Amino acid sequence: MTQEEQHAQSPAGTGPAPSDRYARGMAALAQVTGTEHPAVLDPVAEIAPDLARFTIEFGYGDVWSRPGLTPRQRQIATVAALAALGNAAPQLRFHIGGALNVGCTRREIVETFIHATVYAGFPAALNALSAAREVFAARPAGEGADDDDLSRPGPADGDRYQRGLEALRAVDGPEGVHVVRSLDDIAPDLGRYLVEYVFGDIYARPGLDLATRELASVAMCTALGTAGPQLRVHLRAFLNVGGTREEIVELMTQMAGYAGFPAALNGVAAAREILAEHDRA
């Protein structure tokens, strides 16, 4: 039997069997919408019933309901990716609501968008935050609020460079310092901002643990598809701060639905490199 025939006879992989994909998808979608009978795809079904079905079967039945990432991780990764892409406002609002529905806090969502300034720029982050404001305003007051006050400030100004350097080392190891140093000959201040702003201001913030920050970074770099070197840096960093191989693979699989299969396949190619390097070390 050729390898190809084996593929035909026994699909590789360990995911759920193909039966009940629709039912499983509807159950997952119900979690995201927080309603028993989600109607969000009804307008789609009017003119493209199969697209509505695929969204449920593939997006929610095959992918979202997989183990390997928690619903909270999936929703943080999704809102990060949609914030970075910046071109799918209705879905961003929907998934901010979904993040709240599966237990993310308002603070975690806001932190994810503050984190997005680094990877997608301030305009994308500010627009995502506007979407969050709208979604929060339409919800009951206490919902998704955690003990934290949203307006609680992050770390005081203090020695941002020193604080950033420590965060950079904790997250990226020696490679991060190397990236900064490589800018010395051409754009030293950009290197300084990388330490002070990205690591001193953002990574050192409470409100989102480092593994979730790196999950969001990897999601954004994968979805954008324009940040190959940075995707590799952050895949390493995600492993450094406790992320797993399984989570990386699940994340890439999830990105197929939100940024397309090319983005996911290119993400897997980067992951293969970094995981091989990690296995050797």
Next chain:
Amino acid sequence: MTQEEQHAQSPAGTGPAPSDRYARGMAALAQVTGTEHPAVLDPVAEIAPDLARFTIEFGYGDVWSRPGLTPRQRQIATVAALAALGNAAPQLRFHIGGALNVGCTRREIVETFIHATVYAGFPAALNALSAAREVFAARPAGEGADDDDLSRPGPADGDRYQRGLEALRAVDGPEGVHVVRSLDDIAPDLGRYLVEYVFGDIYARPGLDLATRELASVAMCTALGTAGPQLRVHLRAFLNVGGTREEIVELMTQMAGYAGFPAALNGVAAAREILAEHDRA
């Protein structure tokens, strides 16, 4: 005479002579708008009359009116590219209308957007479908309807993997199976989804022939500019299912107007590689 001087004296290429570019452009634009005297660029002309003129002369006079792709092919490629970019809603609506005006059916447009889930993700596809719903609703009821009912379902669930594998072989030849197999060691389920969802669910659908599907795939990968390996796979696939060298070159030329010259030039660089490989085979 140097090669450079030749360029100056006799522009290379076989396109129409530069005279009457405006008149030819207006005639093309009239086909797309379905009106004798298109006024769509009048608001542009108010503050940037040259931009309005360039759109007509270059976009429609030079490019759109060229032979090599039919008006239907041009409109399918354009709505596919704009759906994937996801950041030009007014133009997407305009060109959905244009697609209907040059003879595309509603089903073909809807199928193009279902196909877009694969290359640009579900959010981009769902937003394009919303645009289509708006455009369809504003049109006379029967226009653009073909014999097909839009709500007619695609292939039944059945053996999606087997059906997908057959479609994959028909479209991509052995290379497609190789891409799937290359995921076995790291993300086997993503490979499975590629077979089941992309080929079993989407490529196996009626409503859009394989050559048009691949035209749309190439248009989307070129416009996104982030899917280099996939662009090459689909250029090969387009040739496999009957696409021609001329159509590829025309498509890349068309993309200059919708996604910019860098996207078009990078697309041509990929096409050069694949066409050279094809000529050798």
Next chain:
Amino acid sequence: MTQEEQHAQSPAGTGPAPSDRYARGMAALAQVTGTEHPAVLDPVAEIAPDLARFTIEFGYGDVWSRPGLTPRQRQIATVAALAALGNAAPQLRFHIGGALNVGCTRREIVETFIHATVYAGFPAALNALSAAREVFAARPAGEGADDDDLSRPGPADGDRYQRGLEALRAVDGPEGVHVVRSLDDIAPDLGRYLVEYVFGDIYARPGLDLATRELASVAMCTALGTAGPQLRVHLRAFLNVGGTREEIVELMTQMAGYAGFPAALNGVAAAREILAEHDRA
């Protein structure tokens, strides 16, 4: 002392000291908004006060207020980048207003968007122009108007190929002609459009000097992140028409805020290559 420790103790670079970042940022923001007490970030501060603070401290205090680019150059680069990204309409409108506030003319802004057709496609350019029309309409009639009439036409049709070839040589030197000639075997008409449309119609226009055109080209290619070969061509061209190393580095630093750090870092990597090549020559 290791190099790393030096980094910790004395941040590299020549930017302003970290004190007073907020005050300096507010002063810069006041220039952009044209108001003494800018309130534009108040809605952000309601749910993400630190993001509002970072926008002011980092975006305006650290970056915008740096020397190396004039406020006019910064605003042209920003509106060019946001036009190309196409996914941040509120910020695009804000920065069109900001461009007027720091002394750009309406014509320069419109020219920047006409120029954007080349790098980001006509849809992105047309949408940016719509944003400009809105912003202009909400302003006092004479403001930002220069001696030029916005409706003054560019160069007449004439010999577009010859005019384009001259502009191509002036801007890109022999490399530009090489790019065009490299298309002869596969897409000669695309090469012709590059000469006729990009250089004959666009680069030869008055209303924006060549250095500003190339600044905008580099900003767009950097922000898009999908135009690596073209970014390198235009970095060379920017140096050819009088741009400086410092301006390039400042522009990349500015792009960190509008398109994210990955875009900026990839831009610096390209700049390092081209500047090294330039130093050798």
